[in-house]
Amino acid sequence: MDTFTFGITMTIVGMGSTLLSLWFLTLIINLLKRIFPYRESDEKGKEAKS
Amino acid sequence: MIDALLSGLSGLVMGFGLLTIENIIMMSVGCALLYLGIKKNYEPLLLVPIGFGALLVNIPLAGMMAPDGLLRHFYDAGVMTEIFPCLIFIGIGAMTDFGPLLENPKILLLGAAGQFGIFLTLGLALLLGFSQLDAVAIGIIGACDGPTSIYVTSKYAPHLLGAVSVAAYGYMSLVPLIQPPIMRILTTDKERKVRMEYPKKSASPALKILFPVVVTIVTCLIAPMGTPLMGMIMLGNLMRESGAVSRLTKASENEIANVVTLLLGLSIGATMEGAAFLKPQTLLILGLGFIAICLDTVAGVLFGKLMCLLTKGKINPLIGAAGISAYPMAARVVQTEGRKYDENNWLLMHAVGANTGGQIGSVMAAGIMLSVLKGMGIG
Numbered sequence: 001m002d003t004f005t006f007g008i009t010m011t012i013v014g015m016g017s018t019l020l021s022l023w024f025l026t027l028i029i030n031l032l033k034r035i036f037p038y039r040e041s042d043e044k045g046k047e048a049k050s
Numbered sequence: 051m052i053d054a055l056l057s058g059l060s061g062l063v064m065g066f067g068l069l070t071i072e073n074i075i076m077m078s079v080g081c082a083l084l085y086l087g088i089k090k091n092y093e094p095l096l097l098v099p100i101g102f103g104a105l106l107v108n109i110p111l112a113g114m115m116a117p118d119g120l121l122r123h124f125y126d127a128g129v130m131t132e133i134f135p136c137l138i139f140i141g142i143g144a145m146t147d148f149g150p151l152l153e154n155p156k157i158l159l160l161g162a163a164g165q166f167g168i169f170l171t172l173g174l175a176l177l178l179g180f181s182q183l184d185a186v187a188i189g190i191i192g193a194c195d196g197p198t199s200i201y202v203t204s205k206y207a208p209h210l211l212g213a214v215s216v217a218a219y220g221y222m223s224l225v226p227l228i229q230p231p232i233m234r235i236l237t238t239d240k241e242r243k244v245r246m247e248y249p250k251k252s253a254s255p256a257l258k259i260l261f262p263v264v265v266t267i268v269t270c271l272i273a274p275m276g277t278p279l280m281g282m283i284m285l286g287n288l289m290r291e292s293g294a295v296s297r298l299t300k301a302s303e304n305e306i307a308n309v310v311t312l313l314l315g316l317s318i319g320a321t322m323e324g325a326a327f328l329k330p331q332t333l334l335i336l337g338l339g340f341i342a343i344c345l346d347t348v349a350g351v352l353f354g355k356l357m358c359l360l361t362k363g364k365i366n367p368l369i370g371a372a373g374i375s376a377y378p379m380a381a382r383v384v385q386t387e388g389r390k391y392d393e394n395n396w397l398l399m400h401a402v403g404a405n406t407g408g409q410i411g412s413v414m415a416a417g418i419m420l421s422v423l424k425g426m427g428i429g
Contacts, residue, residue: 001182001426001428003176003182004176006176006182006426006428007172007173007176007177007185008173009422009426010169010172010173010186010189010419010422011169011170011172011173013418013422014168014169014172014415014418014419014422015165015166015169017272017273017418017422018162018165018411018414018415018418019159019162019163021162021268021269021272021273021414021418022158022159022161022162022407022410022411022414023158023159023162024268025155025158025265025268025269025410026155026156026158026159028264028268029152029155029158029257029261030155032257032260032261032264033152033155033253033254033257036254036256036257036260037251037254038251038252038253038254038257039254
């Protein structure tokens with residue numbers, strides 16, 4: 001593969017994939033937040049532990 | 051008798067006789083690193099062993115990097131096998147609280163923008179005539195993450211390890227000097243004063259425990275070549291959040307991280323042997339490393355501006371600068387800059403969220419880079 005093609009491929013695929021992967025992760029975190037919402041009992045449990 | 055005495059004494063001055071100008075320059079560089087670490091407190095945990103390693107390796111006849119030399123053993127066992135960066139990542143994971151990121155997940159995107167400098171610098175290095183794999187190693191300085199840079203460089207361009215790691219750690223410690231001017235140039239007074247709301251509810255413990263498991267599965271499936279890095283950082287974080295293995299967590303963030311940091315620093319210093327290090331190429335790499343960090347900051351702040359626009363002013367663009375991986379310096383820089391324009395503007399937790407996003411982003415970017423290279427059949 002010539003240097004120009006390599007550079008362009010790495011830049012586009014690298015930047016695009018990093019952004020898309022992290023965007024996908026934000027969707028998953030938002031989904032997990034809905035499934036496991038924060039509850040008052042979490043805070044009480046934390047206090048009891050400490 | 052006299053001849054025997056003279057030949058015996060000559061052995062004691064051979065070191066001076068074999069000292070080259072390159073050795074002297076590199077010993078001075080080693081002393082400068084020691085000065086920065088000890089006196090100026092710039093990343094002392096790393097600069098002190100690196101500086102001392104540079105001193106040791108430039109002593110003629112000491113053979114510290116000879117096939118049976120002490121530093122060669124450290125280097126071969128820990129750096130060439132990639133064990134040191136991975137062990138450090140367990141410690142980093144054990145020390146990192148992803149809570150602020152989980153409370154406001156969209157700032158994870160700033161962690162992606164903060165890695166753009168990696169790929170742009172890779173292109174610049176290719177334009178300057180570096181080989182493809184050398185350019186990859188130089189670009190990774192933009193990850194602003196020492197272990198990631200060392201991991202990638204030791205894999206693809208071990209001959210550049212000294213220059214790349216000095217650039218990565220050096221610029222990481224200089225983040226408080228490099229970032230503020232860029233942040234000021236790219237933002238308006240109004241943008242710098244944007245106050246961000248704090249979420250009313252924090253992340254649940256279940257979410258905090260599931261997060262490292264889910265991130266490992268998702269990111270490692272996307273970029274399998276980054277699994278050693280992402281896997282270790284998330285293992286450390288899982289140990290921290292689960293609370294089930296507090297002994298291992300404490301050992302990871304203290305004893306293991308300390309021992310490995312010492313040996314890693316010495317190993318990096320050991321690559322700074324005069325004849326191998328003092329080349330015009332080294333200066334070019336240091337220059338490109340600087341550009342990489344600047345481009346990361348520019349991309350992060352510009353992405354922050356875009357998010358500010360899209361959220362109708364709910365995101366302060368300054369936190370984009372914390373999207374790089376230099377944790378927690380970049381977050382502190384954001385906090386300091388924000389308070390310069392509004393004394394009561396507390397951006398720290400948001401910046402910490404973006405900063406931890408930058409840590410994930412830098413490892414993800416490295417993993418993607420490695421996986422794309424593998425896909426191309428390179429390396």
